[in-house]
Every structure is written in structure tokens, then in C-alpha cells.
Amino acid sequence: MTKLPSVSVVILNWNGLNYLQQFLPSVFASTYPNLRIIVGDNASTDSSVEFIRANYPQIEVITNDNNYGFAGGYNKVLDQIDSDYFILLNSDVEVQPQWIQPVIDLMESDAQIATAQPKILSYKEKDKFEHAGAAGGFLDMFGYPFCRGRIFDSVESDNGQYDDVKEIFWASGAALFIKRDKWIEVGGLDADFFAHMEEIDLCWRLKNNGYKVIYCPDSVVYHVGGGTLDSENPFKTYLNFRNNLFLIQKNLSFFHASIIIFIRLWLDLVSLLKFLYDGRPKHARAINKAHTAFLKAIFKTGKKASKISTARFNGTALVNKSIVWQYFVQKKKTFNSL
Structure with a gap:
């Protein structure tokens, strides 16, 4: 029997006690057999670490000495983890028990797949996609990111219209699966980004090396969104x-x-x-x-x-159109209308 790849779900936390209390139970109930669950803490000043150690002794905790942001924080934590796959998971995400296996199976099927994301729906409105990732990320000709299921602030309902496996340009950092050797190959996240779009940069660097980024609709997670910084900040x-x-x-x-x-x-x-x-x-x-x-x-x-x-750039899902023109001038609000 072939050994299942080892997987580490890594949640980066900064003063997120409320989210850990609410969403750790669903992550802890994940059924993937060869699994570690790790919380990386960015020097929280609330009682996050104490809560985990008291209530989830099976969950590992790695503490940073400062708040290094999303990018720097993950780099420091993942440097200390040895698994075949990393899953970068936001603390405000609810998962289903079997959410890991479909994505790992898909990524194992093709050596050129470096990273992937599940379908990301809204925790608050579970029939709608969530802003940060939806059904996979794309990039327009001027570098504007958008998603299948979300263009600017227009978010679609999930009616099964994006239930196909799809090569995308970037995978959302809300629930990002990546092969550890590919993470190491491109040097992880760029800490200078601190937070926001660092996962797009990571995926772009992987695509510059010829790798694929994939969307897996058979895995579904529910994201609150704006857990650290909301849109009004x-x-x-x-x-x-x-x-x-x-x-x-x-x-x-x-x-x-x-x-x-x-x-x-x-x-x-x-x-x-x-x-x-x-x-x-x-x-x-x-x-x-x-x-x-x-x-x-x-x-x-x-x-x-x-x-x-x-030289080996994989340009799949780089859209040779202006999403600003399509959205604001031509009034195209859904991905399939582009």
C-alpha cells in the first residue's frame, strides 16, 4: 500500500482567540490520516496560546518572538516543519472533515502542480463565494487580481457553475495547499509584503518556473474574511x-x-x-x-x-483583458460573462 503524503495544516494566529475557539474544532475533526495540525503564533498578547495548550494538547504550537505579518510569520513557522505538503489556513475558516484528501489526490496526480486551493464559500452566506479566492484566482493584463466567482466587490452565488477542476493563476492564502519542495524552491513568501497579495506573488514565482496552480472544487471551505483587516481599514x-x-x-x-x-x-x-x-x-x-x-x-x-x-513561464489564467474596462465600462460582473 502506498504511503499517504504527510500534510501539515498550519494556522497563523495573531490575537485570534475568538476565531480559534470557533473554528479549531472543525479543523481538529479533519479525517486525513497522515496529518499534523500546527498553530504558528505571531507573538499574540491575548490568551490564544494558553487556550490551545489547555484544550488541544494534540495541536502543536510554534511561537514567533514578534508579529512578522502573514508572510514573514509563515516563513518562520514553516522553516521548522518537515511535511510533504503544507496547508496555509486562515484562522477564520471552517472546514469539512474530508476537505484535505481531494486536493492532495489532485496534486499527487501531476508533478507539475505546485499549489492548489479548494472552493472557498462565505461563512456568513454559505450559498455565495467568498471574496478572498472564491473558485480560483486570475490576473488581468494590468496586474489586477480577480476570481472565478468574484470580480472587485461583485460576488456570485454558487450554483455549481465552477465545479470543474481548473488551472488558475493564483491560489488564495485563506486555504493554500503547497508542496514543500516547491515552497523551498522559490523561497516561500516575500516578507516585504507583510500581508495581502503575498500568495499571488508566490504563485506567480512558481508559474515563472513553469509550475501549475490548480482549483479543486471537490473540497469546500467556508471563510469569514477580513478577520485581521477589514475593507474599511x-x-x-x-x-x-x-x-x-x-x-x-x-x-x-x-x-x-x-x-x-x-x-x-x-x-x-x-x-x-x-x-x-x-x-x-x-x-x-x-x-x-x-x-x-x-x-x-x-x-x-x-x-x-x-x-x-x-523562460519557463506558465501563462495559463493570465487574462489578456482589462478587468477594469470589462467591469466598470462594459458592466460585466461575473467571470463567465468576460
């Missing part, structure tokens, strides 16, 4: 706008990136003006702050880009 706006520019500079050729970034800066200006028009000046300032931070880091980011070869 200007810091989230800052991270999204800054990191999207990092993403483009790092993963495209210098010439191509320069053109796209020039266009994006003008499109970002439109977003800034829209925030001002909507009476949200803190978010407008966050965009300006994001551009300043990007420019300050431009040489550091450029050094990372110089290390990336795109």
Missing part, C-alpha cells in the same frame, strides 16, 4: 496598492513592468479621486502612502526581479 488599502506594484515589478521583465506600472499609477490616481469623492480621505491618503513606499523600495524590489527567470 486604510492600512488594508495601503497594503493592497503597494503590494500590487511590488507584484508587477518583481514578476515581469523590466520593460514590461515599467509600462504596466506607469499605467497603474494613473489608474490608482483615479481610485484616489474616487475615495475623495466618496468622502474617504484616509483611503485616498493610503494610496499616496503606498506609492511613496513603492518608490522608496524600488531598487530593493528590482534586485528580486533580476533573480527571476521567465
Whole structure:
């Protein structure tokens, strides 16, 4: 009998006691046989660690000495884990008992599959997709991420329209499956992102090496979303706008990136003006702050880009259209209408 690959579910926590109390029971009930469940703690100041040790002694705890964000925190924790597969799972995700096996079976079927995600539905409205990942991530010609099941703020109901296995561009960090050797090959997450879009950068680097990213509809999880930063927090706006520019500079050729970034800066200006028009000046300032931070880091980011070869780039799910034009001008609100 073939031995099942070893799998570690790793939940990164920072002051998330309420979510651990609510969602750890479903993760603990996972039926995959060769499984470790690990909570990596980013120096929480609540009683998260004490709660786990008192109530779930079978769950391992790895503590960081500081809050290193999503990216840096996971890097430090996963450096200490030896499994065939890692599952990066947000603390605000409810899973079903058999959620792991279908994804592992799919990834084992093809050596070129490096990472994957399940179907991600909303915990609050379980007949709808969830914003962060939905039925798999795509990228448009100007570097805007979107999903099957979610374009900007338009989220579709799940009517089985995306129940096919699909090669995608990026897998959501809310529930990201990755082969450990591929994680090591590309150096894990980029800690400079801190949080937001770091999983898109990870997947893009894997695709630059020719690997596949896959969506598995036979596994379903339910995500609350916005557990650490909600959409009304200007810091989230800052991270999204800054990191999207990092993403483009790092993963495209210098010439191509320069053109796209020039266009994006003008499109970002439109977003800034829209925030001002909507009476949200803190978010407008966050965009300006994001551009300043990007420019300050431009040489550091450029050094990372110089290390990336795109000779084997797998461009599947990179959409040669402007999602901004499709959505706001042509009023196409669903993935299948694009």
C-alpha cells in the first residue's frame, strides 16, 4: 500500500482567540490520516496560546518572538516543519472533515502542480463565494487580481457553475495547499509584503518556473474574511496598492513592468479621486502612502526581479483583458460573462 503524503495544516494566529475557539474544532475533526495540525503564533498578547495548550494538547504550537505579518510569520513557522505538503489556513475558516484528501489526490496526480486551493464559500452566506479566492484566482493584463466567482466587490452565488477542476493563476492564502519542495524552491513568501497579495506573488514565482496552480472544487471551505483587516481599514488599502506594484515589478521583465506600472499609477490616481469623492480621505491618503513606499523600495524590489527567470513561464489564467474596462465600462460582473 502506498504511503499517504504527510500534510501539515498550519494556522497563523495573531490575537485570534475568538476565531480559534470557533473554528479549531472543525479543523481538529479533519479525517486525513497522515496529518499534523500546527498553530504558528505571531507573538499574540491575548490568551490564544494558553487556550490551545489547555484544550488541544494534540495541536502543536510554534511561537514567533514578534508579529512578522502573514508572510514573514509563515516563513518562520514553516522553516521548522518537515511535511510533504503544507496547508496555509486562515484562522477564520471552517472546514469539512474530508476537505484535505481531494486536493492532495489532485496534486499527487501531476508533478507539475505546485499549489492548489479548494472552493472557498462565505461563512456568513454559505450559498455565495467568498471574496478572498472564491473558485480560483486570475490576473488581468494590468496586474489586477480577480476570481472565478468574484470580480472587485461583485460576488456570485454558487450554483455549481465552477465545479470543474481548473488551472488558475493564483491560489488564495485563506486555504493554500503547497508542496514543500516547491515552497523551498522559490523561497516561500516575500516578507516585504507583510500581508495581502503575498500568495499571488508566490504563485506567480512558481508559474515563472513553469509550475501549475490548480482549483479543486471537490473540497469546500467556508471563510469569514477580513478577520485581521477589514475593507474599511486604510492600512488594508495601503497594503493592497503597494503590494500590487511590488507584484508587477518583481514578476515581469523590466520593460514590461515599467509600462504596466506607469499605467497603474494613473489608474490608482483615479481610485484616489474616487475615495475623495466618496468622502474617504484616509483611503485616498493610503494610496499616496503606498506609492511613496513603492518608490522608496524600488531598487530593493528590482534586485528580486533580476533573480527571476521567465523562460519557463506558465501563462495559463493570465487574462489578456482589462478587468477594469470589462467591469466598470462594459458592466460585466461575473467571470463567465468576460
